[in-house]
Amino acid sequence: MYSYLVRRIITSILVLFGVSLLVFSIIHLVPGDPVTAMLGRQNMNAETVAQLRQQLGFDDPIPIQYWHYLTKALQGNLGSSIRNYIPVSDAIAEQLPSTIFLAFSALIVALVVGFFLGLVAALNQGSWLDTLAMGVSVSGLSIPTFWLGLLLILFFSVRLGWFPSISDSNNASALLLPAFTLGLPEAAVVSRMVRASMLDVLSKEYITAARAKGVSQAAVVFKHALRNALIPVVTFVGLQMAYLLAGSTVVESIFARQGIGRLAVRAISSRDYPMVQGVVLVISVLYVFINTITDITYVFLNPKIRLK
Amino acid sequence: MTSQVFAQPYSRRNSLGWRLVLRILRNRSANVGMIILGILIIGCLAAPLLTSRNPNAISPTNALQAPSVTYPMGTDNTGRDIFTRFLYGGRLSLQVGIVAVTIGSLVGVISGLIAGYFGGWVDSAFSWITEVLLAFPDLLLALAVIAILGPGITNAMIAVGISFMPSFMRLSRSSVLSIREMEYIEAARALGGSNIRILFRHVLPNALRTLLVLATLGIGNAILAGAALSFLGLGAQPPSPEWGAMLNAGQKYVRQAWWLTVFPGIGIFLTILSINLIGDAISDAVVGATPKKK
Numbered sequence: 001m002y003s004y005l006v007r008r009i010i011t012s013i014l015v016l017f018g019v020s021l022l023v024f025s026i027i028h029l030v031p032g033d034p035v036t037a038m039l040g041r042q043n044m045n046a047e048t049v050a051q052l053r054q055q056l057g058f059d060d061p062i063p064i065q066y067w068h069y070l071t072k073a074l075q076g077n078l079g080s081s082i083r084n085y086i087p088v089s090d091a092i093a094e095q096l097p098s099t100i101f102l103a104f105s106a107l108i109v110a111l112v113v114g115f116f117l118g119l120v121a122a123l124n125q126g127s128w129l130d131t132l133a134m135g136v137s138v139s140g141l142s143i144p145t146f147w148l149g150l151l152l153i154l155f156f157s158v159r160l161g162w163f164p165s166i167s168d169s170n171n172a173s174a175l176l177l178p179a180f181t182l183g184l185p186e187a188a189v190v191s192r193m194v195r196a197s198m199l200d201v202l203s204k205e206y207i208t209a210a211r212a213k214g215v216s217q218a219a220v221v222f223k224h225a226l227r228n229a230l231i232p233v234v235t236f237v238g239l240q241m242a243y244l245l246a247g248s249t250v251v252e253s254i255f256a257r258q259g260i261g262r263l264a265v266r267a268i269s270s271r272d273y274p275m276v277q278g279v280v281l282v283i284s285v286l287y288v289f290i291n292t293i294t295d296i297t298y299v300f301l302n303p304k305i306r307l308k
Numbered sequence: 309m310t311s312q313v314f315a316q317p318y319s320r321r322n323s324l325g326w327r328l329v330l331r332i333l334r335n336r337s338a339n340v341g342m343i344i345l346g347i348l349i350i351g352c353l354a355a356p357l358l359t360s361r362n363p364n365a366i367s368p369t370n371a372l373q374a375p376s377v378t379y380p381m382g383t384d385n386t387g388r389d390i391f392t393r394f395l396y397g398g399r400l401s402l403q404v405g406i407v408a409v410t411i412g413s414l415v416g417v418i419s420g421l422i423a424g425y426f427g428g429w430v431d432s433a434f435s436w437i438t439e440v441l442l443a444f445p446d447l448l449l450a451l452a453v454i455a456i457l458g459p460g461i462t463n464a465m466i467a468v469g470i471s472f473m474p475s476f477m478r479l480s481r482s483s484v485l486s487i488r489e490m491e492y493i494e495a496a497r498a499l500g501g502s503n504i505r506i507l508f509r510h511v512l513p514n515a516l517r518t519l520l521v522l523a524t525l526g527i528g529n530a531i532l533a534g535a536a537l538s539f540l541g542l543g544a545q546p547p548s549p550e551w552g553a554m555l556n557a558g559q560k561y562v563r564q565a566w567w568l569t570v571f572p573g574i575g576i577f578l579t580i581l582s583i584n585l586i587g588d589a590i591s592d593a594v595v596g597a598t599p600k601k602k
Contacts, residue, residue, distance in 0.1 A: 011439070014436065014439075015436075015439050015440055015443050016443075018436060018437070018439070018440030018443070019440055019443050019444070021440075022440060022441075022444075022452075023452075026452060026455055026456055029456045030456055031456075031457070138581065138584060138585070138588075139577075139581065141584060142528070142577055142580040142581035142584050143577055143580075144532055144535060144536065144539075144552075144573065144576050144577065144580070145536075146535075146536060146539045146552070146555060147555060147569070147572075147573030147576060147577060150555065150558075150559060150562060150569040150573065151569070151570075151573065153562055154562055154566055154569060154570075158562060158563050158566075165562070242445065243445055245445070246445030246446070246447050246448045247445075247447065249447060249448075249451070249540070250447075250536055250539065250540065253539075253540055254559070264448075264451060265451075265540050265541070265542070267455075268451060268454060268455045268459075268542060269459070269541065269542070273455070276452070276455045280444070280448060280451070280452050280455075283444075283445070283448055284443050284444045284445075284448065287443060287444070287445055287448075288443045291443075
């Protein structure tokens with residue numbers, strides 16, 4: 001098992017190396033001269049161009065530039081925004097908590113709604129309840145988050161006036177609509193997994209044995225079946241969290257909410273490449289980190305793999 | 309036994325492809341999906357026959373009209389007819405999906421085939437690139453590509469296509485790995501078949517069924533990703549009537565004009581729902597139609 005752990009960690013380090021190379025390349029892959037692209041047509045005097053070129057270290061050979069980028073990034077220095085000159089790491093540190101808070105809230109929505117739908121479908125397999133729950137699930141998979149968000153605003157903010165349409169704080173009423181917008185499509189995925197996992201466990205012999213002993217339906221479901229059906233779902237939760245972090249981009253834009261996703265969109269629109277690089281790097285590093293932890297947790301949770 | 313074999317001459321109706329089509333046609337959800345998608349595609353293609361208006365023609369005196377007989381889906385803040393924009397916009401959204409999946413599948417499948425077939429350091433290099441690309445969540449990779457190429461609908465198609473590449477590459481590579489060691493590949497090699505011939509004549513057709521599922525579901529996801537980019541203002545630019553861009557424009561008027569956000573969204577939702585229903589049916593049919601190993 002330890003050799004697996006070592007291999008998994010080495011793979012992640014190699015992937016992170018590739019991620020850093022790709023993120024570093026963003027600025028160099030811009031068609032034409034990146035410095036003139038960044039400055040736009042207004043500030044094209046030679047002095048400003050030379051100054052920015054030097055600030056970004058473009059006068060050095062590419063491998064040296066990459067080495068500088070990597071060593072600085074490892075120390076938490078991701079450069080400065082070329083629009084407002086604040087350090088990229090400070091801007092990200094300011095916005096990231098709001099995104100993580102939103103992603104966690106969405107995860108809770110995804111799990112609660114997903115488990116409810118999945119259990120209802122599995123325990124009533126083949127009935128109209130199963131069809132209804134899975135119909136809701138496939139609709140959830142097909143609904144674009146940006147449209148769902150607008151519909152929720154239209155109904156709950158504009159028509160009923162229950163929740164604010166702008167969510168620039170972390171209190172419950174401001175967070176509810178964004179969390180549902182981000183979490184409901186993921187709930188559809190969770191419900192499909194819970195249904196499949198529960199149906200698989202419910203057909204096992206030990207469940208038949210428990211029923212034969214006269215154990216009540218509730219005890220069979222919650223004590224015997226659900227616990228075992230949870231394993232694949234729990235490992236999936238880590239991956240969901242990583243997706244939710246990336247998915248926050250759209251939701252933050254709809255609800256005019258602070259966060260790293262909105263920071264990325266603003267940076268792309270204003271061609272603030274150091275900021276784009278910083279945000280892309282942080283989200284992908286978090287993504288790789290969460291995936292690695294999920295894989296390792298799975299090995300610890302699953303005795304079949306652990307004992308090998 | 310022999311007479312039975314002769315009694316059943318080879319017919320196209322017994323072929324694997326035909327069985328696959330029959331299974332898909334028998335699936336009720338797939339039928340619903342095909343009907344919805346068919347209506348949407350025909351409606352969008354027949355846009356010039358269904359409406360005589362220009363999707364970008366403004367008419368300030370008719371701004372923000374609610375849906376009526378004259379304007380079935382209402383008008384926007386500049387008086388443009390939403391129904392006309394809906395039909396022409398559907399063409400663009402479908403185009404984004406098809407072009408992006410074509411880019412992603414072509415590049416992904418070819419590199420996956422090469423990696424899986426040749427193995428060794430070629431495989432290690434391609435697999436590392438796939439792992440690195442998969443380290444970026446789909447939308448983030450598309451955003452990074454847009455950051456490089458700049459906003460615009462063509463760039464959005466390329467960006468979404470690139471973000472789809474790694475999954476096609478991974479799937480085609482794993483299909484090749486399982487096919488590579490089969491006896492008929494060995495036979496083709498013994499007969500002097502070139503690598504390219506073996507790859508495209510023998511390996512690819514056998515990997516095609518699983519790739520078909522990914523491509524079908526991929527079109528839905530690509531339309532969704534393209535619309536998301538346009539919604540963020542990074543894909544189709546105004547006055548283009550792409551559905552995501554229409555939602556972006558309508559967002560500002562959500563309090564006064566619900567129809568600006570409801571109708572383009574219905575278009576995206578129904579398209580993706582129908583593609584998902586068809587994709588699920590193809591997926592079930594591929595599993596069911598595959599001959600069991602003896």
